[in-house]
Amino acid sequence: MDQGVIAGMLSHPLAGAIVLLDPEGRPLAANAAARGQGLHRSLSTHRLALAGVRRLACAQGMQPCSIPGNGGCLQGFLSAVHAPEGAVSAYICTVEAATVGEPSLQALPGSDEARVKALEAELHEQQVQLGQVRHIAGLGGWHWSRRDGRFLWSPELHAALGRAPGSLPENRRWLSLLDRPARQQAMTAWRRLHREGQPQHFELAVPAADAGEASLQLGVWMQPEPGDGGGIGKVRGQVQNITEQHQTDALVRWRTELLNRVSALGRIGGCEIEVATRSMLWTEECYRIHGLRKEPVTLEQALALYTQDSRDGFEAALLRIADGGLPEQLDLCFYRHSGQRVWVQVQIELDRREGLPERFVVLFRDITREREANERIELLAHYDLLTGLPNRVLLREQAQAALLEARQHGTVLAMLFIGLDGFKAINDTFGHATGDVLLKAAASRLHQNLRNADLFARFNGDEFIVVLRDLADPEDAGHVARKLIASLATPLHRDDATLKVGASIGIALPDDARQDFDALLRAADAAMHAAKETGRNTFQYYSQDALAHIQRRLEIEHALHGALEREEFHLAYQPLVGSDPNRAPAIEALLRWMRPDGEPCNPAEFIPVAERCGEIVRIGEWVLDEACRQASVWQAAGLEFERIAVNVSAMQLREPGFAERVVRICERHGWPPQRLELELTESALIRDTEVLRQCFDTFERHGVPLAVDDFGTGFSNLHYLNRFPVQRLKIDRSFVHGMRQDAGTAEVTQAIVQLGHALGMQVVAEGVETPLEEAMLQRQGCDEMQGYLYSRPLPPRDMAQWLRRRNEEGREPALPARPDAPIVTL
Numbered sequence: 001m002d003q004g005v006i007a008g009m010l011s012h013p014l015a016g017a018i019v020l021l022d023p024e025g026r027p028l029a030a031n032a033a034a035r036g037q038g039l040h041r042s043l044s045t046h047r048l049a050l051a052g053v054r055r056l057a058c059a060q061g062m063q064p065c066s067i068p069g070n071g072g073c074l075q076g077f078l079s080a081v082h083a084p085e086g087a088v089s090a091y092i093c094t095v096e097a098a099t100v101g102e103p104s105l106q107a108l109p110g111s112d113e114a115r116v117k118a119l120e121a122e123l124h125e126q127q128v129q130l131g132q133v134r135h136i137a138g139l140g141g142w143h144w145s146r147r148d149g150r151f152l153w154s155p156e157l158h159a160a161l162g163r164a165p166g167s168l169p170e171n172r173r174w175l176s177l178l179d180r181p182a183r184q185q186a187m188t189a190w191r192r193l194h195r196e197g198q199p200q201h202f203e204l205a206v207p208a209a210d211a212g213e214a215s216l217q218l219g220v221w222m223q224p225e226p227g228d229g230g231g232i233g234k235v236r237g238q239v240q241n242i243t244e245q246h247q248t249d250a251l252v253r254w255r256t257e258l259l260n261r262v263s264a265l266g267r268i269g270g271c272e273i274e275v276a277t278r279s280m281l282w283t284e285e286c287y288r289i290h291g292l293r294k295e296p297v298t299l300e301q302a303l304a305l306y307t308q309d310s311r312d313g314f315e316a317a318l319l320r321i322a323d324g325g326l327p328e329q330l331d332l333c334f335y336r337h338s339g340q341r342v343w344v345q346v347q348i349e350l351d352r353r354e355g356l357p358e359r360f361v362v363l364f365r366d367i368t369r370e371r372e373a374n375e376r377i378e379l380l381a382h383y384d385l386l387t388g389l390p391n392r393v394l395l396r397e398q399a400q401a402a403l404l405e406a407r408q409h410g411t412v413l414a415m416l417f418i419g420l421d422g423f424k425a426i427n428d429t430f431g432h433a434t435g436d437v438l439l440k441a442a443a444s445r446l447h448q449n450l451r452n453a454d455l456f457a458r459f460n461g462d463e464f465i466v467v468l469r470d471l472a473d474p475e476d477a478g479h480v481a482r483k484l485i486a487s488l489a490t491p492l493h494r495d496d497a498t499l500k501v502g503a504s505i506g507i508a509l510p511d512d513a514r515q516d517f518d519a520l521l522r523a524a525d526a527a528m529h530a531a532k533e534t535g536r537n538t539f540q541y542y543s544q545d546a547l548a549h550i551q552r553r554l555e556i557e558h559a560l561h562g563a564l565e566r567e568e569f570h571l572a573y574q575p576l577v578g579s580d581p582n583r584a585p586a587i588e589a590l591l592r593w594m595r596p597d598g599e600p601c602n603p604a605e606f607i608p609v610a611e612r613c614g615e616i617v618r619i620g621e622w623v624l625d626e627a628c629r630q631a632s633v634w635q636a637a638g639l640e641f642e643r644i645a646v647n648v649s650a651m652q653l654r655e656p657g658f659a660e661r662v663v664r665i666c667e668r669h670g671w672p673p674q675r676l677e678l679e680l681t682e683s684a685l686i687r688d689t690e691v692l693r694q695c696f697d698t699f700e701r702h703g704v705p706l707a708v709d710d711f712g713t714g715f716s717n718l719h720y721l722n723r724f725p726v727q728r729l730k731i732d733r734s735f736v737h738g739m740r741q742d743a744g745t746a747e748v749t750q751a752i753v754q755l756g757h758a759l760g761m762q763v764v765a766e767g768v769e770t771p772l773e774e775a776m777l778q779r780q781g782c783d784e785m786q787g788y789l790y791s792r793p794l795p796p797r798d799m800a801q802w803l804r805r806r807n808e809e810g811r812e813p814a815l816p817a818r819p820d821a822p823i824v825t826l
Contacts, residue, residue: 267366502537650684659698733767
């Protein structure tokens with residue numbers, strides 16, 4: 001029975017004595033009247049003599065009984081208390097005060113019997129309610145007796161464990177239901193109880209009755225009771241199924257951990273500040289944000305980390321909110337003890353919950369990354385990351401303000417457009433890392449020669465803009481330009497390489513036609529390009545001719561788009577004649593462009609524009625296709641020639657898969673790749689990349705011969721001649737024309753021929769126009785010659801007739817060397 005039931009029974013206002021007995025008849029408790037009569041001692045003494053009465057009470061209900069006492073025989077009643085499953089859980093013995101010495105129950109007034117029955121009914125109801133409470137709470141009772149060593153388990157305990165009533169062993173075999181850790185835990189607590197004689201409480205896990213379910217989590221309480229001979233005679237205990245509580249606690253812990261993780265990921269910390277005392281309580285994330293150890297921190301200590309503006313803003317916000325203002329949000333800045341700058345977004349509101357002191361609830365969100373990203377966006381939007389100079393966006397804003405100021409004050413202003421000479425070749429040769437170093441060094445040198453009032457910005461790639469303010473005279477802009485050019489004269493050394501760049505500078509001054517930034521920029525740009533065309537490393541003031549040149553270039557670029565689809569291009573062909581008259585000639589295909597208005601466009605004019613705008617890739621592939629097709633037609637007609645040569649742009653070589661496309665074009669027209677020669681410029685070979693090596697490997701595998709065009713006018717680097725499969729060198733026409741007047745030039749051509757032969761290559765001379773030039777080249781050992789002495793560039797029909805006449809006459813036919821458009825190869 002529950003202690004609450006026992007206490008309620010013994011405190012019931014009944015006149016007689018009441019003694020509660022266990023199922024063996026031993027007294028468990030007695031009220032004051034029973035203790036006064038010594039009834040509990042009499043029942044203990046005559047426990048065995050009253051065993052028959054107990055059996056009758058168990059089977060038939062309340063039974064009268066006589067109990068020997070100190071002053072005579074006491075007449076009372078003995079009734080059994082049954083558990084819900086029917087077993088006897090206790091006995092109740094009652095004796096009225098007036099019954100001392102009286103013989104039987106029949107002498108008692110009938111009202112007392114009714115009151116006893118009412119008490120029994122009340123006790124039974126309390127037991128039922130207690131059982132329900134135990135079931136809801138997952139509680140079950142048990143006790144152990146030293147006398148017989150038995151464990152008695154209540155029905156509620158069986159229910160809490162999910163087991164059938166009476167299924168738990170009454171001896172120590174119940175320990176086998178536990179796993180080893182739980183069994184060891186229970187035995188340790190049991191020994192401690194017997195050793196110390198103090199109540200014990202512990203938790204353990206018990207396997208569920210159903211093997212498919214999770215283990216049960218139990219809370220166990222043990223209460224020792226002393227025995228008659230000293231020591232512990234009994235142990236009473238309670239067991240509660242706390243599985244749901246464990247699961248709830250685990251869920252709470254998980255949610256708390258999840259909230260902490262979310263706070264950490266979101267960099268959100270919180271704190272509470274009491275309005276009256278300014279005492280403060282922080283969350284873990286708040287400590288982490290501020291870079292502090294987890295220990296008490298005062299508001300003053302925390303604010304000491306913040307900048308003065310942030311401190312003042314935070315304190316002012318607290319005052320406004322305390323005076324009834326709305327919640328506020330602030331962006332504040334502080335510095336950790338490590339010196340790291342941190343930005344936080346702070347949300348402040350006042351909490352006025354009833355029964356609690358007023359307090360500010362403050363949320364801190366770390367927005368350092370956002371602020372740094374915004375600062376970086378600002379930097380990217382207005383400054384060049386490589387040089388740290390203003391970019392064109394900021395330059396426009398500053399230059400427009402400077403132009404307005406110059407107009408208002410009548411001062412002289414000039415814009416200088418600076419283009420670095422030779423930078424692209426260095427960038428292509430040594431790589432972008434070296435190019436970046438060179439750009440930074442050049443920008444630094446230029447900047448050192450400007451005044452603080454001047455504007456200096458990186459405009460694009462290797463181009464810079466300078467705006468000179470408050471000049472005394474327009475000619476001063478030229479003096480500054482000379483200083484800037486001179487600042488780049490000293491070479492830059494990087495590793496084993498010596499790098500040198502120059503500068504071409506265009507100067508533009510505001511006038512009636514150029515009052516805004518864009519007009520002045522166009523003029524300075526045109527002047528810069530004019531400076532490059534006049535020899536580079538110099539400066540030019542803007543003129544109308546320079547602008548006309550820029551406009552012409554833009555016009556050509558616009559006309560090139562769609563020219564291929566409109567079939568405006570065609571090929572002209574020029575023979576290459578060998579020094580050996582018995583050797584079949586070769587043919588070079590040259591690109592020509594006839595504009596829709598019927599005017600031809602000079603290749604020297606449109607090919608650089610096509611390369612700059614990217615159209616050269618499509619145009620170049622068309623040239624290859626058309627040249628191979630025409631060569632196959634001539635071959636089918638029985639015309640003899642050794643090979644056909646086509647010029648290839650550096651941009652085409654850098655296109656992935658270019659070599660494979662060349663081979664497919666040959667296969668499509670049935671033309672042997674070994675008879676298609678590709679002429680490359682020196683600049684196309686200086687950039688030794690993986691794409692270029694793969695391209696040349698493909699050419700070498702299919703036997704496609706390569707020639708270096710205009711040799712001697714570029715870098716003339718022997719490295720690429722050894723590195724790449726080059727079969728021919730073509731001497732530029734400028735050397736051929738200079739041989740007659742300059743002995744030094746003749747020596748150069750002789751050296752080129754000897755170099756080519758030493759490397760196992762053939763040498764071809766371009767621009768041969770006179771018999772004297774032919775004779776000199778033959779004496780030097782030149783293998784092939786090309787020029788107006790043999791033929792001007794011809795359309796396909798005339799080229800076929802030239803080949804036929806040569807085959808018939810055994811020599812090249814003489815054609816008049818009349819002028820034609822300059823021959824510029826693709």
